Structure formats: structure tokens, C-alpha cells
Amino acid sequence: MTATPMTTTDAGAAASAQAGTRRSGNPFAMLRRALVYVLLSIAAFVSVFPFFWMIVGTTNTSADIIRGKASFGSAFFDNAATFFTQVDALRVFWNSAVIAIVGTVLTLAISSLAGYSFEMFRSKVRERIFALLLLLLSIPFAALMVPLFVMFAQAKLVNTYVAVILPTVASIFIIFYFRQATKAFPSELRDAAKIDGLKEWQIFLYVYLPVMRSTYAAATIIIFMANWNNYLWPLIVLQTAENKTITLIVSALTSAYTPDYGMILFGTVLATLPTLIIFFLLQRRFVEGMLGAVK
Amino acid sequence: MPQARLDRREHITGWAFIAPALILLGLFMIYPIVWSLWMSFQVGKGMNLSFGGLANIERLTKDAVFQRALGNTFIFFIVQVPIMIGLALLFAVALNDSTLRFRGLFRTAIFLPCVTSLIAYSTLFKSMFATNGVVKNALMTLHLTDGPIPWLTDPFWAKILIIIAITWRWTGYNMIFYLAALQNIDRSIYEAARIDGVPAWARFRYLTIPMLKPVILFTTVISTIGTLQLFDEVQNITQGGPSDATLTLSLYIYNLTFKFMPSFGYSATVSWVIVVLVGILSFIQFLIARDRRSA
Amino acid sequence: MNRIVSRRVRALGLALTGVSFLSVASAMAGDVTVWAWDPNFNGATMTEAAARYTAINPGANIIIDDSASQDDIRAKLQTQLLAGSTDGLPDIVLIQDDVAQKYLQSFPGAFEPLSDTIDMSVFAQYKVAAATLDGKSYSLPFDSGVTGLFYRSDYLEQAGFTADDLKDITWDRLVEIGTTVKEKTGHKLLDLDLNDTGVIRMMIQSAGKWYFAEDGSLDIIDNAPLKKALETYAKFYQADLVNPVSSWAEYTGSFTSGNTAMVPVGVWITGTIKANADQSGLWGVAPVPRLDIEGSVNASNQGGSSWYVLASSDNKEEAIDFLKTVWGSDVDFYQQILVNQGAVGSLLAARDGEAYKASDAFFSGQPVWQDFSTWLSQIPSVDYGTFTAEVDDAVKAQLPGIIQGGDVTAALQAINDQASQQMQ
Known part of the structure; x- marks a missing residue:
């Protein structure tokens, strides 16, 4: 695999600084930016949700989990005690x-x-x-x-x-x-x-x-x-x-x-x-x- | 990277540094593989084995279950790998923008799934996608479906579920590789292109993709191998069912060895099919890589 | 930099010395180790048995490992028997009846025949038959998988039926009852898992049939009970009486949470049902329905397992003596595991004990254990053969097609083709 060329730092920095000033105000750029945030937020939500679900689950009884209860319960210490x-x-x-x-x-x-x-x-x-x-x-x-x-x-x-x-x-x-x-x-x-x-x-x-x-x-x-x-x-x-x-x-x-x-x-x-x-x-x-x- | 000719001492060091790994690999990998090559010519049950020549190969050609497993493995390979790599690229490009807020947060969130333990992941997916699970509730609340989707009980949807599960777990992992590679790319090239009025999609297509090609190749190879070995997900989420819809080659090998009447010679033959397949795929990838170099 | 490096070297050195302490001593000689797969069921019964034995023989030390699942135990057992290695094997292992012949036949000499030292006539004969090869019996029969139709008596009542309406009926009649129950209460009749052939096997065994002919060869295409069973299976779906589930947890979750009206299943499920104390008084048990064909009875079996002694064991005599002393004769022990774990043993004399005669408040005072004992004596004995897992998979492969109204005769042909291919 090939190595990429070294960055010509000054030119790059100058260019992106320029781009930065120009970016604000352009409606298309703003729309695109909003889309990027939406996309990333959805991805992050989908990635993290199962963890949230798992943690909620530890606070519920077996019966509640089977019923698909998605809010925090009070069985955490019971579950821990059973486990231990x-x-x-x-x-x-x-x-x-x-x-x-x-x-x-x-x-x-x-x-x-x-x-x-x-x-x-x-x-x-x-x-x-x-x-x-x-x-x-x-x-x-x-x-x-x-x-x-x-x-x-x-x-x-x-x-x-x-x-x-x-x-x-x-x-x-x-x-x-x-x-x-x-x-x-x-x-x-x-x-x-x-x-x-x-x-x-x-x-x-x-x-x-x-x-x-x-x-x-x-x-x-x-x-x-x-x-x-x-x-x-x-x-x-x-x-x-x-x-x-x-x-x-x-x-x-x-x-x-x-x-x-x-x-x-x-x-x-x-x-x-x-x-x-x-x-x-x-x-x-x-x-x-x-x-x-x-x- | 060009390397000067090694002198004698470097040659010795070269072998000495590799020796511990080679000895261990020889013992715990090469020896068992050669053993299983020998086994693939044996027929019989349990411990009563005898030399059967090519009988196992012949059995393979008539084995409908094997063909189903091979077909499923290829479907997972052809459908899942491009989706995952596409998503990973998309997220990486979005996250590569240094002016983006909460970059670290998004990156961590999207990467998080691949750190979950297998057991947590399979338990969670089974319960979330159960007939009356939280996914059904969510889809119905959003009016995306008007009834439960038979995720685990329908051959088609079970395949989709496995694809979702693998994609969920490994997209972030691949994304990190692209992100790392993108940060190596000279920003000034982009800015020059932008100033010349090259639209975003064209910059992606004609700048980003070619420069990421080595990494894409790398992740494709890793994902190819991962797909051919696919076992954990199908064993723990669907057990290969329903109707063998999610049976993979690895799971079939496991069944032949541990679940069915043990016919170890035959399961060794199926293992060698994977070796040959990867050999062919690697050769194709090698040809593509050589083409690229000569072009 | 040097300090950092030397710290690293030291850390590495420390890690390497650690390796030499890593070997862990395995169980000491003189101990009897046992593998079981559920700490709340068969593991718990074994613990009780061990306590009784050590009370008589203070020197004995019985170690029970119930930390692996049944699938895991099978994988471990099979690997070691294939490897010809006996080091890691226990002295006693629990094996489900329908896979016993596979082990006995493919690993000759691996298990110790018990019929020489233990009188097998005191156990339920269909259990003994499952572990008999060439005239010798290899297991100490443990729990019975005698089936019953567990049902929600409140739903049944709402639909206008009584317990008597479920007595000695056919599966076809159950479909009719289930349709009414669903109309009146909104609850579906059954949980079914397309990855599990339990109900189908239960149906064919009630007709004294399995997947094989007497000589062990495949018997699928002209297997009338199997054909009828598959047709019945399809009827459940066509009448929309099924809650589809896809794992053990979802299966038990569905009926314990009140979604489902009935569960035809082995008696070992009793503990799972009774674990929901708030449902006390809402359950009843009827005899399992029969197939509407000649020879089918209202009794069958699902699962059930037995204890095997490994021939490689260093403590064979002690292991056998333990099984013989407690499992082979202690009637009181069987009363206790019935009450505590809901385990219905196979020792015939135990049936006359107090606990078996008692009625159960959870089941509205029904004498459930007596009922199960009655049905137990009627279970047709079948030969599970050595290829049950292969045929099961072939059957599973056809189920999605069958429930969508696919042709059952064609499905039988496909099952036959796949299974005969796999049985090489």
C-alpha cells in the first residue's frame, strides 16, 4: 500500500480558512450540513440504543422485559442479588x-x-x-x-x-x-x-x-x-x-x-x-x- | 517501500524475530490443518474411520444443505459487505470535517457496537427483534409497518436480521480505518478542487475513493474472511434457521462435528472448501491489485 | 526514555513469570464429578442426591458442575470422545434420551453398562429402552418427559369450555377449541418455533412412531403419523392460532406472560410455569391430544434425560454406588425433588409416595402428579435411533413451506432426500 504525500501545511490551512469564511451563509452548504448532522445522529442513536436497552433491562423484572417495557424499573438490586x-x-x-x-x-x-x-x-x-x-x-x-x-x-x-x-x-x-x-x-x-x-x-x-x-x-x-x-x-x-x-x-x-x-x-x-x-x-x-x- | 539487501546478521535477526510466532503457528495451526487435510480423505462415524479416497468430495457435490450454506454465505458476502463498507465510508467522510461539532461523540458512539461482548449483542438482538419486541413497537409507532415483521421466523427476514446485526456491529470498526486514512489525505487537494468548482460528489468519486483504495482493499479482505467464517451471529441469534436460511459454512462445519452423528472426515472436507475459496478470492484480489499497479 | 523502557521490561517480565502459575489443578482423585445443565432443575436434584449420599458415606465428595448449557455439554463430550481423550471428562454426565443412542453407538466402550449392577426393572421401561444397546442398559433413568397439555383455565372458561372438554381429544378437535378461544378471548392457542420440532415429535411418538424403521433405516415417505403430524402443524397456522417465537426464552416468555392459551410440553416445564406465583389458580393440565389416526394415544414424551457413567472414570464403583443408592431406591428423595424442582423421576416405586398423591393449589387443586403418572405408563416406547438430529434438521427445513400451505407429500419427499444424504 502506498504512502500518501506529505501535507503542504500552509497552503492547506489557508485554503480551509478561506473555505470556512465562505461556508457560512450559503443555503446549500447549510442544508448539507444539517443533513450530515441528521445522518450522524441517526447512526449514533442506532449504535447506542441497544446499550441503553440493556441497561434499562437490568432494572426490570424478567416478566416486564418480556412485555417489552422500555422504562427504568426497580428490580436492579434483585437482579444483581440473583446473579451473585x-x-x-x-x-x-x-x-x-x-x-x-x-x-x-x-x-x-x-x-x-x-x-x-x-x-x-x-x-x-x-x-x-x-x-x-x-x-x-x-x-x-x-x-x-x-x-x-x-x-x-x-x-x-x-x-x-x-x-x-x-x-x-x-x-x-x-x-x-x-x-x-x-x-x-x-x-x-x-x-x-x-x-x-x-x-x-x-x-x-x-x-x-x-x-x-x-x-x-x-x-x-x-x-x-x-x-x-x-x-x-x-x-x-x-x-x-x-x-x-x-x-x-x-x-x-x-x-x-x-x-x-x-x-x-x-x-x-x-x-x-x-x-x-x-x-x-x-x-x-x-x-x-x-x-x-x-x- | 524499497528495502536494501539484508546482510547476514539481519537475515538471522529476521528469522529469530519470527521464530516464536512461527513455532506457535506451526503447532496450533499448520499441524491441525494438515491433520484435517488427512482427515478429509477419511470416511466413517465417530472413531471408526477408514480411508475413503475422494468419497467426501463426491458427497459434497450431492449435499443440498452444503449448497444452501454456501449460497447463504455468498449472499451475506455480496449484500452485506458492500452495504457496510458504503456506510462506513459515508460516516468517515462526514466525520472527517474538522469544523463539525461533537465529532468525538459521534465517532465514539458509532464505534461502540464493536466493543460489545458477543453474548450481550446476541441476547439484545434476539430480544429487540422478538415478535413483540421493541423494534416492532418502534416501527409501528412510526407507522412504517402495520404488523409485526417476522424477523426471526421467516427465512427472508432472518437473513435481513443477520445482515442488520453484522452491519450494526462492524460498520464503526471499518469506519475507523477510513477515518484514519482520510486524515492522511492532503487537504489542499480538496480545496483546490473546490475552488475549481468540482462538486462534492465528484470530489468524493474522483479524489476520495481512489486515494482510499488501498484501505478499501484491506477492509474488503478482512470482511471477506469475516463473512466466510461467520459463525457467532448465526449460532447465537438464529441457530442457522429458519429452514437453514441463515446457515453458514462455519455453522455447518460445527453441526457436522458436534451436533450430528460425528463424521469428522466430512466436516474437514467442508473446511477445506473454505480454504480453497479464500485462495481463489485472494488470487482475484491479487490480480486486481496488480492491474492497478501497472495502470 | 530509559526509565520508561525499564519499567516496560519489568512489566513484561512480571507477566511472563505469571504464566508459570497458570496451570490449575483439576479435580482430585476420589471425587465424583457430575455434569448437568440447569442449576435450578437437574443440577439442583443432583445436589440434593449428593447431600443424601454424603450423609451415609461421609468420605464421599460429589462435585456438580451445572454451569454449562445442554448444547455446550454435548459439544464438550463429543470433542473429547472424538479426540479419544478422557482427562477432562466427568464421572457422571446427563444426556437427553433422544441423543443417547448416537453416543452409545458411535463411541463404543465410552460408557459403562449399568444393567449388570443395577436392577433396571424398577424404572419406567421406555426410559430404560432408550439407553439399551445390545442387551445392556447404560443409564440410570432420570426425569420423564411425559407430556401434558398445560392450559390457562381462565381463558378456557371465558370461551365457554370446561376442563372435561380437553380430556382425551384429538389435535383436530384442539384446533376447533383453539379457534373459539381465540374468538372469545383474543389469545392464540400455541407458541411454535420453526427451529424446534418438539410438537411434531410429540405427535408421532403418541402413535408409537419415530423417524426410522425397525432396522434403523429412514422411514419418512410412508410414515403416516409424520404425515398427519405435519398436516396438523400446518392447520395451526392456517387457523391463525400460533404465536411465532424463535428461541427458548421467547417461547417460555410468551406463555408465562399470558399471551398464549395452551402449551403442549414435557412435564419438566412445570417449574417454569409455577415460577409465576401470581398466576396460581389460573392453570390446568390435560392429557396431550392424540393424532386422528389408528394407534395414537393420549400420552407422549418430550425430552427427558438420564445419568451415564463414563467408562474412563477413576471412581466408577463409587459413581455407580451413588446412583444405585440414591437414584435407584430412595423413594423419599424422589418426593423431595418432585416438590422442590417439579422433577418427575422414573423410579416406579416413587409413584406411591406422598408427594405424588398430593394435589397442587397452583393448578386449582388438580392432582397433577397422579395424572402425569397415569399418562407416563401409557407412553408408547420408540427407538430414537442415531440420526434424530439430522432428520430434525431436514424437517425444520420444510416447515416454513408447509405452514404456507405447501404440499405435505412433496415435503416428506424432500425430508427423505435431505436426511438420507446426511445419514452417510
């Missing part, structure tokens, strides 16, 4: 957190190293390998599950966090993402560091990593989300209740003989909270990070 008596929340949160955090750190380390290397040290063989990896990206996980399970069973690792985390750590998508982002990494920085006598691993750790922190922030969100929401593989490989993640537990609640909607929605809010928090913490860096990936 039925689910060992601390335990499942701990499991989810360990899996998601350790998984994210390891994925960042291993996959960014590989992405960096694929871009920085190009060779014919490595290019071929990269092309092959892109093809493998498309294989549905369901197809790999049985052989994977056999491997972990032979290694006596079934029902461990290791078994959940390890297969996700080398992520082709994240390698791909870091390779794209590395294209924007100024090679002069590397050359300068080499002249200063830094070894390759030092360049990666002390130069590349700090410069690319936005890219890492964006990747953190993507990987954390994927790990936190991972369903199929943890379902198969985690056997005992005390090792299960919040995603598995909440999902099972929905298929009880007598599903308690209020309690389930309380659980889904709880299960969504950590990814939301991570997103809001890293949000500014996230957009910058995505920017790097598409240059």
Missing part, C-alpha cells in the same frame, strides 16, 4: 481477567515482533510464508478444534489457562496488522540507532516500541476484546466450573429451563464492562494506532 447468588462472580471475573490480560500481553509481544520482522527484514522465503499465513487466516476455528484438543490432552494441559491462551498468542491478523503499521515506521530512526551501536532487539524494544505506542494501544483493544469474548475454544477446553470465564457462564444462563432475563441482562452488562473500560481508556491512542495501520 447463582454465579461465583469473583472467580469467573478472575478467570476472564487472567486469560484476557496474559493473552493480550503475550499476543502483543510475539505477534508484533513477527509483524515488525516481516516488514523490516524482507526476504523471498519470508514473503512466501507471509502469503501462506494470510491464506490460513480464513480457516474456521471449528475445523481445528478436534486436533487441537488431542494435542492439549496429550500434553496434560486440558482445563488450564495455558490451553486457552496458547493457541491465540500467535495471531495472524495481529501480525498482519503490525506489518502494515511498520510500513509507517521511519527507517531513519532505525539507521540512527544502528549507528549508535544498538543491537536489533534493543532497537525493537527501545526505539520501535515507544514510537509505535498508538499502534500497540489499538492492538490492545482488538486483542483484549477477542480474548475476553472468546467462546468456542474455552468452552471445550475448560472443564470445571471454577475455571470458566464470564462469557461462558453468562451464555449458559440464557438456556436455563426458566430463563431470568433481568438477571441475564445484569450479567451481560457486567461482561461488557471491562471491554468498554479498556476502550475508553485507550480510545484516543486507538484512532492514532489505526492511522498507522492503513498508511
Whole structure:
């Protein structure tokens, strides 16, 4: 993918300043602007409404939710109490957190190293390998599950966090993402560091990593989300209740003989909270990070 | 980006940095895939397997359910991907205007859906689109429909629902890529075009689109793979029904392995169909990309 | 910059040392682990059973995991049996009767035959038959799926009917009653989910028929009960008596919120209905209608499951002894799970207990458990075979066409074609 030319800042700023003064007063421009606001408002409403619905749901009884009640109720504490008596929340949160955090750190380390290397040290063989990896990206996980399970069973690792985390750590998508982002990494920085006598691993750790922190922030969100929401593989490989993640537990609640909607929605809010928090913490860096990936 | 020839040490570093990822991918991806390639020549039930040559391929050609799943996957691909990419582009262009108010708010809101946990998202969509759900109430209040739309119980509408669900969840994600790319584009080109009296639609068509082409290609590839792997939504919202209207290839593989009388050889064959399909699609995309370069 | 870097390195190091602590010990030897799928139903009954057993055998430790759904348990079981790995499997697992033969036949040797050590004649015979292969029975029968027609007695009354009008009727007669009920009260007769063949299966089993012939081969095209069942299914829609639903939650939500007049379903739904205490006195149960053909009776089955012991278990003797001691003979235990969970067990002797004779205020004093016991003894036994899931999917594929008035004979042909393709 090609890099875009550098901006001629002064000309651009002057032009948009000019445009800014001219814009006010033009009825067509104003109409268009109004349309843009309407469009974006609708999009934002549609995007956010289900969240509102979910939060309203946590305050209503199961019966009210089924009737489609869309206003706040008073059952919030009952729902919370039911949830906490039925689910060992601390335990499942701990499991989810360990899996998601350790998984994210390891994925960042291993996959960014590989992405960096694929871009920085190009060779014919490595290019071929990269092309092959892109093809493998498309294989549905369901197809790999049985052989994977056999491997972990032979290694006596079934029902461990290791078994959940390890297969996700080398992520082709994240390698791909870091390779794209590395294209924007100024090679002069590397050359300068080499002249200063830094070894390759030092360049990666002390130069590349700090410069690319936005890219890492964006990747953190993507990987954390994927790990936190991972369903199929943890379902198969985690056997005992005390090792299960919040995603598995909440999902099972929905298929009880007598599903308690209020309690389930309380659980889904709880299960969504950590990814939301991570997103809001890293949000500014996230957009910058995505920017790097598409240059 | 042109790269100087690598020296010996860089070559070694190149391999060393990739090694951890390659070892893990070899273990947890390549090995299971090769295993499943071998399995695709096996026939039999459960653990009683024997070599069947091309019997599974032959079975595939007569399998109406497989053809339905393939057809559905293609419909989702052909209908949903363009809608999503179009909307994402539209929002990105609208949000790229630096004089727009509440940009951050709109951007965050539209991005929010892709941070939801899968379980929250599927529970919400099922309840909102239930026969007497909040969507029906809203549409009837707005007099857009005079009766409930059978979102989940009619083959046609169930497909639409899945398309709505995926679009809801992933439009913001794609939008961020475009937004990031747009911010890279030299503003002065736009202003020059504007001063020359080029209308907005033409600026979009002849300036924005060509400059975003690499990113559009990137997101198209990612969405193509996402569609071919489509599993979470259909498994959790419609279970592939009604009447297999939302059955996808991934869900069919899951059913063959875990729901039906286990015939693992056959489900491995279906997995390999996806690999071959992606191979073909990637090749087409490669040809398009090469055309662009030579033009 | 250096300080930041070293902090990062330290953080990374910390994370890596963390990995070595990640292995979690699995259940200790000597424990008996059990998989069930609903903490308020079968999980709760197992907890009660475990408490009774540990009271007699203080050394025993029975661990119940009811944190996964039934689908999840099937996926886990199937993966591990396919992988030939037994490490992660429990000692006892709950399996629904209609998929039991699939497991028994495709994974020979994976389950422990119980008929050698436990006398199977004390259980309802149709339950034992579902888990019998080559003369050996592999399960300790748990709950019965004996069906009843649960109905809102207030709606029925408003429409001018009495409870007797629902006794021993045909489905065709129910369509007529349902039409009147809808005219008078505005409530539709049934909830139906096009992704679920429960009602159709209930209908064909009442005629002693399933999807297969005696030798296990497909029997669809000349399957008269199936044809009649599909025609009846279409009638519900043509008479506009159906609230369409599309998930378990929506299904239960519709009848517990008073939308729907009646629910033909397995007895295990009782707990769900009674969970709405404000509807006490508004419900009754009638025998399930029969098909209007020769051989169909007013009794059938839906769901129901049984306990299986894994042959790989390290604690087979203890697991079997546990099942035998509590589930195989404790009549009082069965009274308690009936009262607390609404679980109708399969131990015949339990039927003579106090709880089974009691009448239920929620059902306006109807002796519901006695009624269910009566119907239970009349359920025709059928062989569920090994390909029920495949045929179910083939049936589901035709339902949207059938309810729009499509030709049932053609649909049977299509079901036959798809199912025979899938049964390779």
C-alpha cells in the first residue's frame, strides 16, 4: 500500500480558512450540513440504543422485559442479588481477567515482533510464508478444534489457562496488522540507532516500541476484546466450573429451563464492562494506532 | 517501500524475530490443518474411520444443505459487505470535517457496537427483534409497518436480521480505518478542487475513493474472511434457521462435528472448501491489485 | 526514555513469570464429578442426591458442575470422545434420551453398562429402552418427559369450555377449541418455533412412531403419523392460532406472560410455569391430544434425560454406588425433588409416595402428579435411533413451506432426500 504525500501545511490551512469564511451563509452548504448532522445522529442513536436497552433491562423484572417495557424499573438490586447468588462472580471475573490480560500481553509481544520482522527484514522465503499465513487466516476455528484438543490432552494441559491462551498468542491478523503499521515506521530512526551501536532487539524494544505506542494501544483493544469474548475454544477446553470465564457462564444462563432475563441482562452488562473500560481508556491512542495501520 | 539487501546478521535477526510466532503457528495451526487435510480423505462415524479416497468430495457435490450454506454465505458476502463498507465510508467522510461539532461523540458512539461482548449483542438482538419486541413497537409507532415483521421466523427476514446485526456491529470498526486514512489525505487537494468548482460528489468519486483504495482493499479482505467464517451471529441469534436460511459454512462445519452423528472426515472436507475459496478470492484480489499497479 | 523502557521490561517480565502459575489443578482423585445443565432443575436434584449420599458415606465428595448449557455439554463430550481423550471428562454426565443412542453407538466402550449392577426393572421401561444397546442398559433413568397439555383455565372458561372438554381429544378437535378461544378471548392457542420440532415429535411418538424403521433405516415417505403430524402443524397456522417465537426464552416468555392459551410440553416445564406465583389458580393440565389416526394415544414424551457413567472414570464403583443408592431406591428423595424442582423421576416405586398423591393449589387443586403418572405408563416406547438430529434438521427445513400451505407429500419427499444424504 502506498504512502500518501506529505501535507503542504500552509497552503492547506489557508485554503480551509478561506473555505470556512465562505461556508457560512450559503443555503446549500447549510442544508448539507444539517443533513450530515441528521445522518450522524441517526447512526449514533442506532449504535447506542441497544446499550441503553440493556441497561434499562437490568432494572426490570424478567416478566416486564418480556412485555417489552422500555422504562427504568426497580428490580436492579434483585437482579444483581440473583446473579451473585447463582454465579461465583469473583472467580469467573478472575478467570476472564487472567486469560484476557496474559493473552493480550503475550499476543502483543510475539505477534508484533513477527509483524515488525516481516516488514523490516524482507526476504523471498519470508514473503512466501507471509502469503501462506494470510491464506490460513480464513480457516474456521471449528475445523481445528478436534486436533487441537488431542494435542492439549496429550500434553496434560486440558482445563488450564495455558490451553486457552496458547493457541491465540500467535495471531495472524495481529501480525498482519503490525506489518502494515511498520510500513509507517521511519527507517531513519532505525539507521540512527544502528549507528549508535544498538543491537536489533534493543532497537525493537527501545526505539520501535515507544514510537509505535498508538499502534500497540489499538492492538490492545482488538486483542483484549477477542480474548475476553472468546467462546468456542474455552468452552471445550475448560472443564470445571471454577475455571470458566464470564462469557461462558453468562451464555449458559440464557438456556436455563426458566430463563431470568433481568438477571441475564445484569450479567451481560457486567461482561461488557471491562471491554468498554479498556476502550475508553485507550480510545484516543486507538484512532492514532489505526492511522498507522492503513498508511 | 524499497528495502536494501539484508546482510547476514539481519537475515538471522529476521528469522529469530519470527521464530516464536512461527513455532506457535506451526503447532496450533499448520499441524491441525494438515491433520484435517488427512482427515478429509477419511470416511466413517465417530472413531471408526477408514480411508475413503475422494468419497467426501463426491458427497459434497450431492449435499443440498452444503449448497444452501454456501449460497447463504455468498449472499451475506455480496449484500452485506458492500452495504457496510458504503456506510462506513459515508460516516468517515462526514466525520472527517474538522469544523463539525461533537465529532468525538459521534465517532465514539458509532464505534461502540464493536466493543460489545458477543453474548450481550446476541441476547439484545434476539430480544429487540422478538415478535413483540421493541423494534416492532418502534416501527409501528412510526407507522412504517402495520404488523409485526417476522424477523426471526421467516427465512427472508432472518437473513435481513443477520445482515442488520453484522452491519450494526462492524460498520464503526471499518469506519475507523477510513477515518484514519482520510486524515492522511492532503487537504489542499480538496480545496483546490473546490475552488475549481468540482462538486462534492465528484470530489468524493474522483479524489476520495481512489486515494482510499488501498484501505478499501484491506477492509474488503478482512470482511471477506469475516463473512466466510461467520459463525457467532448465526449460532447465537438464529441457530442457522429458519429452514437453514441463515446457515453458514462455519455453522455447518460445527453441526457436522458436534451436533450430528460425528463424521469428522466430512466436516474437514467442508473446511477445506473454505480454504480453497479464500485462495481463489485472494488470487482475484491479487490480480486486481496488480492491474492497478501497472495502470 | 530509559526509565520508561525499564519499567516496560519489568512489566513484561512480571507477566511472563505469571504464566508459570497458570496451570490449575483439576479435580482430585476420589471425587465424583457430575455434569448437568440447569442449576435450578437437574443440577439442583443432583445436589440434593449428593447431600443424601454424603450423609451415609461421609468420605464421599460429589462435585456438580451445572454451569454449562445442554448444547455446550454435548459439544464438550463429543470433542473429547472424538479426540479419544478422557482427562477432562466427568464421572457422571446427563444426556437427553433422544441423543443417547448416537453416543452409545458411535463411541463404543465410552460408557459403562449399568444393567449388570443395577436392577433396571424398577424404572419406567421406555426410559430404560432408550439407553439399551445390545442387551445392556447404560443409564440410570432420570426425569420423564411425559407430556401434558398445560392450559390457562381462565381463558378456557371465558370461551365457554370446561376442563372435561380437553380430556382425551384429538389435535383436530384442539384446533376447533383453539379457534373459539381465540374468538372469545383474543389469545392464540400455541407458541411454535420453526427451529424446534418438539410438537411434531410429540405427535408421532403418541402413535408409537419415530423417524426410522425397525432396522434403523429412514422411514419418512410412508410414515403416516409424520404425515398427519405435519398436516396438523400446518392447520395451526392456517387457523391463525400460533404465536411465532424463535428461541427458548421467547417461547417460555410468551406463555408465562399470558399471551398464549395452551402449551403442549414435557412435564419438566412445570417449574417454569409455577415460577409465576401470581398466576396460581389460573392453570390446568390435560392429557396431550392424540393424532386422528389408528394407534395414537393420549400420552407422549418430550425430552427427558438420564445419568451415564463414563467408562474412563477413576471412581466408577463409587459413581455407580451413588446412583444405585440414591437414584435407584430412595423413594423419599424422589418426593423431595418432585416438590422442590417439579422433577418427575422414573423410579416406579416413587409413584406411591406422598408427594405424588398430593394435589397442587397452583393448578386449582388438580392432582397433577397422579395424572402425569397415569399418562407416563401409557407412553408408547420408540427407538430414537442415531440420526434424530439430522432428520430434525431436514424437517425444520420444510416447515416454513408447509405452514404456507405447501404440499405435505412433496415435503416428506424432500425430508427423505435431505436426511438420507446426511445419514452417510
